Amino acid sequence: MNVAELVGLLAGFTWLAVIAILILVVVRASRNQPVGGFSTLLIGGIVLASVLSVVSAGLVFIEPQERGVVISAVQPKGYREEILQPGLSWVLPFAERVVIYPISKQTYTMSIAGDEGFVQGDDSVAARTSDGQEISVDASVIYAIDPNRVIDVHIAWQDRYTEDLVRAQARGIIRDAVSQYGVEQVVSSQRFALVENIRTNLESKLADNGLILVDFVLRNITFSPEYAASVEQKQIAEQLAQQAAFVVEQRRQEAEQARQVAQGQADAAVIAAQGAADARLIEAEAEARALEYIAQVIRENPSLLTYQYINQLTPNIQVMLLPSDSPFVFPLPDLTAPPQ
Numbered sequence: 001m002n003v004a005e006l007v008g009l010l011a012g013f014t015w016l017a018v019i020a021i022l023i024l025v026v027v028r029a030s031r032n033q034p035v036g037g038f039s040t041l042l043i044g045g046i047v048l049a050s051v052l053s054v055v056s057a058g059l060v061f062i063e064p065q066e067r068g069v070v071i072s073a074v075q076p077k078g079y080r081e082e083i084l085q086p087g088l089s090w091v092l093p094f095a096e097r098v099v100i101y102p103i104s105k106q107t108y109t110m111s112i113a114g115d116e117g118f119v120q121g122d123d124s125v126a127a128r129t130s131d132g133q134e135i136s137v138d139a140s141v142i143y144a145i146d147p148n149r150v151i152d153v154h155i156a157w158q159d160r161y162t163e164d165l166v167r168a169q170a171r172g173i174i175r176d177a178v179s180q181y182g183v184e185q186v187v188s189s190q191r192f193a194l195v196e197n198i199r200t201n202l203e204s205k206l207a208d209n210g211l212i213l214v215d216f217v218l219r220n221i222t223f224s225p226e227y228a229a230s231v232e233q234k235q236i237a238e239q240l241a242q243q244a245a246f247v248v249e250q251r252r253q254e255a256e257q258a259r260q261v262a263q264g265q266a267d268a269a270v271i272a273a274q275g276a277a278d279a280r281l282i283e284a285e286a287e288a289r290a291l292e293y294i295a296q297v298i299r300e301n302p303s304l305l306t307y308q309y310i311n312q313l314t315p316n317i318q319v320m321l322l323p324s325d326s327p328f329v330f331p332l333p334d335l336t337a338p339p340q
Contacts, residue, residue: 003061003088004056007052007056008052008056010056011052011055014045014048014049015053018042018045021038021041025039057093058090058091059088059089059090060084060088060089061087061088061089062086062087063086065103066086066100066101066102066103067084067085067086067103067145067150068084068089068098068099068101068150069083069084069098069099069154070082071096071099072091072096073096074092074095079151079154079155080096083150083151084098099154101145101150101153103144103145103147103150105142105144105214106142106143106144106162107143108140108141108166109123109138110125110140110167110170110171111124112124112138112220113138118162124136124137125137125138125170127174129182129186130179130180133183133223133224135178135186135224136221136222137174137178137218138218138221139170139174139217140219141170141202141216142213142214143166143206143211143212143213144211145210145211145212146207146210146211146212149210150210153209153211156210157209166211170216173198176201177194178194181193183223183227186221195216195218198216198218199215199216
């Protein structure tokens with residue numbers, strides 16, 4: 001309770017006391033009882049109550065989140081040009097009065113849900129897109145009165161600024177903005193552009209009338225049942241198409257993988273064949289060189305071939321060569337056998 005309210009409360013109690021004393025005086029006078037002391041008390045009570053009433057009528061306390069407009073019967077314009085700031089102020093009793101306006105943030109919500117909006121029932125904004133589709137827009141406007149323009153708001157709107165200014169301007173601007181976009185743009189690629197369009201125009205309109213736009217919130221967009229059904233069918237078709245494209249891509253990747261495996265196997269076979277061929281060639285070259293070397297050795301040492309021939313005979317055979325340069329080999333008789 002502030003000082004102005006406290007003084008007003010004291011003035012009320014004083015007047016109640018004055019009435020009680022007056023009744024007591026009347027009763028005592030009707031009974032021919034002395035009322036001298038009570039008369040003095042009654043006069044004093046009336047004076048005190050009057051003073052408190054005058055003081056109470058002149059004292060005004062403004063809260064920090066408020067500003068006051070002084071309506072004056074002694075001012076040429078009918079009001080003071082100075083805005084009452086927070087704190088305790090004094091106005092001329094019974095010649096001036098104060099209209100208090102809040103400067104804190106306020107929210108006006110327009111919703112399709114009956115218990116969410118400022119107005120009970122469906123208060124969403126019905127708008128039509130550039131391609132003729134009707135949508136319902138749920139939105140909230142967060143705003144505040146400009147502390148320096150409270151007098152302008154009072155002169156132009158009084159306490160009607162919520163309904164007649166914020167609501168009316170917001171609904172009209174939303175409809176105008178929606179009409180510039182197609183229905184698919186509203187819900188996808190141009191949604192942020194739509195919100196910015198509404199915010200810019202609404203900010204300008206409110207500023208012209210002494211209000212500050214704090215924020216504009218696009219809460220929800222609702223389509224007609226027919227369009228919602230068509231959107232659902234389109235989404236189902238797109239999902240099926242995406243699924244089919246995924247299957248095709250999966251099959252393509254599997255085919256590419258199989259092709260790469262086959263290519264790898266073929267490359268491996270080619271490499272193996274090439275290796276085998278190179279090995280056989282190396283082996284043939286080595287055999288040829290060995291044969292050439294053997295032939296050269298035999299040419300240089302002819303008796304070596306005879307030696308190798310004799311060396312390859314069975315160890316149990318005893319031989320002799322007659323003559324030494326003869327190619328014939330004759331077995332010797334078995335000298336170990338017993339005589340017959």
